[in-house]
Amino acid sequence: MNFYVLTLFPDMIENAMKESIFGRAMEKKILSLKTVNIRDFTNDKHKHVDDYPYGGGAGMVMQAEPVYNAYQSVLDEITDKEKKPRVIYLTPQGKVFDQKMSEELAQEENLIFLCGHYEGIDERVLEMIVTDNVSIGDYVLTGGELPAMVMMDSISRNIPGVLNNEVSAEFESFHDNLLEYPQYTRPEEFMGKKVPDVLLSGHHANIEKWRREQSLIRTYERRPDLLENAELSKKDIAFLKTLC
Ligand code: ADE
Secondary structure (H helix, E strand, O other), X not given: OEEEEEEOOHHHHHHHHOOHHHHHHHHOOOOEEEEEEHHHHOOOOOOOOEEOOOOOOOOOEEOHHHHHHHHHHHHHHOOOOOOOOEEEEEEEEEEEOOHHHHHHHOOOOEEEEEOOOOOOEOHHHXXXXXXXXXXXXXXXXXXXXXXXXXXXXXXHOOOOOOOOOHHHHHHOOOHHHOOOOOOOOOOOEEXXXXXXXXXXXXXXXXXXXXXXXXXXXXXXXXXXXXHHHOOOOHHHHHHHHHHO
16 A cells, blocks of 8 residues: 655654554555655745635635645556545545544555645645545644544554554454453552453453453443444343443
8 A cells, every 4th residue: 555645744744654563564565655745846936835815814825736736746656547546635624534434445555645734725726636535533733744644544554464463453442333342461460450350261251251341331431422333242232231
């Protein structure tokens, strides 16, 4: 998978994404990341990429031309000319990003993220190139870089080979719309707090049952809204009834 990010702050993206699991996946060539500095594509002699909004109002608007040219430079690079890549514009006006969208986007071969700044981007270029408007939540950030990084981080862990442990992506929080059960590691006792006995029992069926119940308890207590879309067995439902 190839990620492309059109941005005014390429260093911000590159410095963050070279670390940790995403960085290792790039080293292993499971995925690639290319940032494109929109400022490199302006014809303005002062390298300006923004201007005053027509009709007046506060703030500046990013101009269409440098954004379009930056986008075109990515298209020129993509070898598969048949299939137009999806272009994700990060905006609080978009569809809210979730695990389902993350898994769906992980199927793409190329993804282009467009990060805006100032008061937004000239609508004409958005109409021409954007396929998906995406928000990472109902709050306003100063630019699209952090949302793009959040999305790339999440999408990357759905790509085979990115996580060391293939099963873990499946079983973690939000798979099945249930939150993950609590985890423990050594020592057995920490400041007087003990690891639950069942986890030390070696009895796999009991451990599975305990974990499932913990997932149900957590989801019921912390994110009851998720239960509506969770796949629940008769046993799960009976257990949930004991919590009410
Ligand atoms: N740009 C500014 N705020 C944003 C948000 N919440 N999600 C995506 N992009 C944004």
